[in-house]
Amino acid sequence: MSEVKKIATRESYGEALVELGMKMDNLVVLDADLAGATKTSTFQKVFPERHIDCGIAEANMMGIAAGLATTGKLPFASTFAMFAAGRAYEQVRNSIAYPHLNVKIGATHAGVSVGEDGASHQCIEDLALMRVIPGMVVINPSDDVEARAAVFAAAEYNGPVYLRFGRLAIPVINTNPDYHFEIGKGIVLREGRDITLVATGLPVGEALKAAEMLSEKDGISAKVINIHTIKPLDEELIVSAAKETNKIVTIEEHSIIGGLGGAVCETLSKEYPVKVLRIGVNDVFGESGTGWELIEKHGLDAEGIYNRVKEFYLQES
Template sequence: MAGLTYTMLDTTNLSTAEIYGKVLCDLGEQHPEIIGLSADLAKSTKIGVFAKKFPNRFFNLGIAEQNMFGIAAGMANAGLVPFVSTFAIFTSMRALDQVHTDICYQNLNVKMIATHAGLSFGQAGSTHHCTEDLSIMRAMANCKVIAPADGIETANAVQAAYETNGPIYIRINRGFDQKLYTKMDYGFEIGKAVQMVDGTDLTIIACGSCVYQAVEAAKILDTVDGIKARVLNMHTIKPIDVEAIMKAVHETRRIITVEDHNVLGGLGSAVGEVIAEGGKACAFKRLGIPDEFSIIGLHEDLMSYYKIDTNGILENVRELMGKDFEEDDDWEDEV
């Protein structure tokens, strides 16, 4: 990527993390109040390009994540807009006390860009796997939680984060995600799902790297099985799009969620809460990492192992389509 002149049109050729770095530079040129912070991971999280361009607005705090988030809170209190970059595992767990008390409790304008999320750094082992962060961060009052599906969506999320006051947690992978979008203006909005595929037989609700897998599964289901699967890119986990979920329940009656995260507390749990409170019956299944620490391996192999890739989604959709959720399709007996 050396020597690349960045424009929004170039985003389709960059990894998700690289796009974050490039977009932050673009925003930094327009908004001098934006500053960058990292905990000795500027190169890995790609905020290093911002550091190179704006050396006086970048701070490397060393391997001291708790200090970094406390300092970010103080800078936000002074009117700056800190973008804090480190691995998701360190943001959501190692520095959680500071994220909770210094940032979220005070509702400060800090943007937390958490990279290497889920199992995307699978070969690094359990210390670097992060399959609990969605559960943790969506429980933080005042904090919005976004899991972009690809590079262009990351660009939109970073832009929207700057324009939205308050703490925001953006969860991205190690990089090199599959490309879903070819243009920026597809209607990204915090809190609003994007329908990727229309369908009436079943709805697959996915986030992050699983959205591409869901779209591919929907294509195969259509051509091979004759199953019309709707696919929702639920890029915002909090606030979640209640309207899109309940519309899917009403129109398709079968819901599968797919996430590179523990099945407890993440996207599946958030969708399940909406369905339970909505009072409409449906067949429902959560795909993700079971209640265990993941095995170690490459991301694509782990996605296959835990059946959150295209083949795993196909297997579970076909199984769910064979289940009856009630005797009839009559809504009158619903609470």
């Protein structure tokens, strides 16, 4: 059996920008002295005249991106999630989102899988921060295929978009030839009748493995939904799944407060209240360690998800 291909979504981001650059003359990529890490250096090598290094000045970069958007350019402002959503929050809110400018924010190195960089660089609040901004589209792709598709979709969308990418190389799971990405539409990756696993980003692949374990070891049939767009959320799909299985588990490499879990709970409390288990970072900061060690510590690997879901299912059955 061939080994599963693994690619970091930040790599996908850089390569997708090159593809877009060949098609769109107005595409401009900005970075804040991190082009090698965010992989916008891939674009820089091909289109040096359309790559702007703003230096270690992320807030200023967002202002420049906003200005470029007013001239008809399509700017992708790139930096680590901690700086894009954290340090530059006011500029994203007031200079980009408030006037609803056509700026795309490429935020790499999100979540605890940043690893050894530690708590200061492990942004576990960005989905919540971006989701609360009026008019902001928030996308968190699960693999290379989805990351590329998300970049293309963001370029076609008229308005501000926050794109979340990771540092770690992760398995490519969206290998279905019929795969189709649409902003605001979740994807059912596995059907199930007993419980629904709703995942986003890196944990989607782990959720699929956990569902297989639940089936093989315990005879528990788990539906798996990939929610790549946190906002706008596919409320119809979430409510439909809740009605089918009556139990929901959300899984995210983010705080359980305000991200996918919060969005799903808000929807279900309004439309169809059911029991929900939120798996993610439990109101703590990150810490130093390898990316996969931290994923395992927070129970976001397949084994951790399996154990939590099984316990939840048995308690609620």
